[in-house]
Amino acid sequence: MIATAGRIHWLALGGTIQSLGQDPLDIDRYHLGGGTLRPAELITPVSELVGEVTSEELPLSPSHDITPESVVRLLGRIHELRASASASDSPPVGFVVTCGSNGMEELAYLLWLLHDGPEPIVVTAAMWPPTAVGSDALSNLVGAIAAARVRPTPGPASGAAARRTPVLVSTDGAVLHPVSSFKTHTSRRDAFRASAAPVGTVWPGDQVALRSGTTTSPLAGARLLEALPRVDIAYSHLGADGLVVDAAVAAGARGIVCAGMGAGFGAPDERRAVVAALDAGVVVCQASRTPFGAVALPARTSLDERLLLGGRLTPQKARLALCVGLAAGLDAAALQELLDTPPLLEGDLGG
Structure with missing residues (x-):
């Protein structure tokens, strides 16, 4: 140092x-x-x-x-x-x-x-x-x-x-x-x-x-308008019917973060609402309400390939990543890269 x-x-x-x-x-x-x-x-x-x-x-x-x-x-x-x-x-x-x-x-x-x-x-x-x-x-x-x-x-x-x-x-x-x-x-x-x-x-x-090797954001230095796009969070639970996802779409959300159960899974009706949101052009990110661990790849492959994965980010941070990324005009691939950015470079402490 x-x-x-x-x-x-x-x-x-x-x-x-x-x-x-x-x-x-x-x-x-x-x-x-x-x-x-x-x-x-x-x-x-x-x-x-x-x-x-x-x-x-x-x-x-x-x-x-x-x-x-x-x-x-x-x-x-x-x-x-x-x-x-x-x-x-x-x-x-x-x-x-x-x-x-x-x-x-x-x-x-x-x-x-x-x-x-x-x-x-x-x-x-x-x-x-x-x-x-x-x-x-x-x-x-x-x-x-x-x-x-x-x-x-x-x-x-x-x-x-x-x-x-x-x-x-x-x-x-x-x-x-x-x-x-x-x-x-x-x-x-x-x-x-x-x-x-x-x-x-x-x-x-x-x-x-x-320690050396801590990462910086791919968007470091981006200049944004003061008003960020609307991105909402929908928390999964047993019997979730997708009403929160539907309401976010109706309110004009450009993005939705689904805080799924376990490694990122929602209830059946909630999953149907997510597909409808994707069909409506809304960016949807699957995160987890579980504090530690990463979202599992099956959360996407069993639902829709258009779904972004929140990695190890909390739903709150995944929401901010979508807010800033959408405001900066990132496409889906760049948004996923932003969500995947690790806190440390390879070879440093794990997170």
């Missing part, structure tokens, strides 16, 4: 990491109080330990209120900061984005889909508010700042995709790739760490070990 000095710019969107609890044991009632710490207040206990960090507070909201369009605007703000700092004495060497944990999986993945670097964006959140005993708020923030200053050392597997530093997630002492990480628990501090093999590790004292 290559550690760099320089300024980190922190964009704060609110969430648990900035929330005030009602008492030192409050890890799940803080949202009822509504109190919020400003970025300067949150970082004060460690401000002398993290180097040069500037911050700005964007409109605060729970992360489950964030829209894909607001994430596109966030990336636009980062591009503005890069451009305005190009002639300054101290341009940012990296960016940190903090948000609520509920939306971090999708926010980080959407940033990964579109960000083209060269400065890294490291996304983090907290599971417990900073006022709680044993909170992960400050340690996650410090870890994200440290990770944003590190570049992977080029290795033998490095290619064009590995030369750009991707968007990363830093939480609970681990650095994770947005393609593979997701929230696995409503309140445990390892809720994200438990979801994926780490691509790096953060230790107290600003020590970071970051």
Whole structure:
């Protein structure tokens, strides 16, 4: 790895990491109080330990209120900061984005889909508010700042995709790739760490070990209109009758993600609705509601060759891949390539 000095710019969107609890044991009632710490207040206990960090507070909201369009605007703000700092004495060497944990999986993945670097964006959140005993708020923030200053050392597997530093997630002492990480628990501090093999590790004292070979998105650098096409998710269950799929088609969806049972299978009536949606020109992706593992090829061959497969992506991420891919004008083959993009290059950690 290559550690760099320089300024980190922190964009704060609110969430648990900035929330005030009602008492030192409050890890799940803080949202009822509504109190919020400003970025300067949150970082004060460690401000002398993290180097040069500037911050700005964007409109605060729970992360489950964030829209894909607001994430596109966030990336636009980062591009503005890069451009305005190009002639300054101290341009940012990296960016940190903090948000609520509920939306971090999708926010980080959407940033990964579109960000083209060269400065890294490291996304983090907290599971417990900073006022709680044993909170992960400050340690996650410090870890994200440290990770944003590190570049992977080029290795033998490095290619064009590995030369750009991707968007990363830093939480609970681990650095994770947005393609593979997701929230696995409503309140445990390892809720994200438990979801994926780490691509790096953060230790107290600003020590970071970051692997080389992490991939970047095939759409990195794509410029999109602010309004993304409608893509809906239909969750399978015993006896699903396809009504949700039919309703999505009627609402004008350009894409539908089916979160199937097991390795990606739907109920009989749901399968009939999927074929009707494909016949209507809607792009349909078969994902799985099961947290781990890949969608099985028989999910396509037993139904329709036009069906896209979500690979190892969660339904939420498969939806964003379709949103961005359709907005960029990708055809079916390119959409499938995007859905299949692994978090790591061959020879690195498996996911």
